[in-house]
Amino acid sequence: MSSTSGEVLGFIGEWYDAVPMLTRKFLIKIFVESNSIEIYHVGSGPSKCFLRKSPLQSDLSVDSFNVGEKVLINSRLINLVDYADPYTRRKLSAFNDSNVVVLSPDAYHNMGKIMGDFESEGLRLDKLTTVQLGEAELSELLPLLGIEGPDGQLLSLWTSGVLVAMSLKGQQSSTRVPEMVTSLKSKYAASQMEGALWTGSGLQDFFFSGARSFATTATFDRAxxxxxxxxxxxxxxxxxxxxxxxxxxxxxxxxxxxxxxxxxxxxxxxxxxxxxxxxxxxxxxxxxxxxxxxxxxxxxxxxxxxxxxxxxxxxxxxxxxxxxxxxxxxxxxxxxxxxxxxxxxxxxxxxxxxxxxxxxxxxxxx
Missing domain, CATH: 3.30.70.141 (Nucleoside diphosphate kinase-like domain)
Structure with missing residues (x-):
């Protein structure tokens, strides 16, 4: 994440205080150039300083802060629920762009390497799951991947093992992910049919919207x-x-x-x-x-x-x-x-x- 001189990013955070059973709200300021943080407790009255400006903990960095993330500060687990100002929203919302990649069973042994290729380009794992689909579910999925009229051999491949679905989040991921999928096929695909990794439209809804319920691929046997x-x-x-x-x-x-x-x-x-x-x-x-x-x-x-x-x-x-x-x-x-x-x-x-x-x-x- 590039920065400008004197840049300050602002977030709204929430922490559940178990003793009075209250959710506390905080204004969190991140000073990018000095890698430091300042926190104010905000409520019905005037804001109160909760943490004076001080260096970020060693296990945190500026990149740790974005909406939807959790940060552990002074033994308090704070959920970052919103941006505190328009500048921070404009700057960081682009990093929340996401796209889904599906690894077919032939890519199983390379799944870690493929994930690493995306991670090295700033596309981080946001959601991840394994599924094993039957022919009826595949008849819905394969057209989303641009695979029309699959034959018996292709269906046999796709039902032979687990699929890995991963949502990747990062700047311009909606355009960068398809480009990378095309590039990585030359590295991992054994043939046009054994294409290793795939992307397409509607995959976020198919795998991660909760509209479908997939049986677990866990066996619970000698594991x-x-x-x-x-x-x-x-x-x-x-x-x-x-x-x-x-x-x-x-x-x-x-x-x-x-x-x-x-x-x-x-x-x-x-x-x-x-x-x-x-x-x-x-x-x-x-x-x-x-x-x-x-x-x-x-x-x-x-x-x-x-x-x-x-x-x-x-x-x-x-x-x-x-x-x-x-x-x-x-x-x-x-x-x-x-x-x-x-x-x-x-x-x-x-x-x-x-x-x-x-x-x-x-x-x-x-």
């Missing part, structure tokens, strides 16, 4: 749960983490992006309360933005117990220890500290399926 933490999603490392999982031989049978509130984050992490000293901060981090939940399985012929094997790939909880003992592990490469450690993985075998059920069954029905 474990992995969750890419919000800080890793914000920093653009989710595609590399997904690719590392696949390159290590694991199968991702279900994948979905979630935005958890504090209640859901606490429920999911409840078994870790009293086990990890950083439990309160870990809960806050998990609801500080979007996370990506995965159901992960070991290769069928490997004979590996998936929970332990995936925990080995993740590395030690403590990032410093991971860098020393398992430097190639996911936490060593993408973690920051014991709270911002990139990836949650199920600790105990008996919790593996229940954790998958939480994301891919319970939250689907709530």
């Amino acid at each position: 474990t749960c992995g969750v890419i933490r919000p800080h890793a999603v914000k920093s653009g490392n989710a595609p590399a983490i997904i690719d590392a999982v696949l390159e290590s031989g694991f199968e991702i049978t279900a994948l979905q992006m979630f935005s958890l509130d504090k209640t859901c984050a606490s429920e999911f992490l409840e078994v870790y309360q009293g086990v990890i000293p950083e439990y309160p901060d870990t809960v806050l981090e998990l609801c500080s933005g979007t996370c990506i939940a995965m159901e992960v399985k070991a290769p069928q012929a490997s004979g590996l117990e998936v929970c332990s094997a995936f925990r080995e790939l993740a590395g030690p909880w403590d990032v410093e220890m991971a860098r020393e003992l398992k430097p190639k592990s996911i936490r060593a490469q993408y973690g920051v500290n014991r709270v911002l450690n990139a990836l949650h993985c199920t600790d105990l075998v008996e919790d593996s399926v229940p954790e998958c059920l939480y994301f891919f069954d319970l939250l689907q029905r709530s």
Whole structure:
């Protein structure tokens, strides 16, 4: 995001104060050139200074702020609900342009690499899900992708495995995404039929409007749960983490992006309360933005117990220890500290399926 000298961006934020059960409203000013922040509490009376102008926390940047995002400031999870002035609205609303890309089953093993190609061009993941469609649903989807009159061979390909649907947000994404899809086909498509990635019109409504209900692709059988933490999603490392999982031989049978509130984050992490000293901060981090939940399985012929094997790939909880003992592990490469450690993985075998059920069954029905 380019800036002009002395540029100030303004946002309206809301924070739920649980003790009096009130939603507090804030005016948040971001001073782009000095990378600093100032916050005022606004209500029925005069505005009061909540945070004097000070440098942004190390885990935040100017790019962390836009409408729809959550920011964790002084242990308060603030939802950015609106722009505070016309200038900020004009400047940043262009970054909320979005477009949907669909990966066909032939692109499954390259999904992380493809996501990374878009991320490197400033097109970030905004929504993400896996689906498996039958012929009736495909008869609706394929024309949206410009595929008319599919034959039996094509239908066989599209029903042979999971599809990945991802909404990409960024400046001029409605024009840049189709251009990139055309370019990336030459890199990933095996043939005209095995085209790897596709885009078209009406895909946002088809996959993400809630008008259709898709059955989960999770199996809840000999699987474990992995969750890419919000800080890793914000920093653009989710595609590399997904690719590392696949390159290590694991199968991702279900994948979905979630935005958890504090209640859901606490429920999911409840078994870790009293086990990890950083439990309160870990809960806050998990609801500080979007996370990506995965159901992960070991290769069928490997004979590996998936929970332990995936925990080995993740590395030690403590990032410093991971860098020393398992430097190639996911936490060593993408973690920051014991709270911002990139990836949650199920600790105990008996919790593996229940954790998958939480994301891919319970939250689907709530």
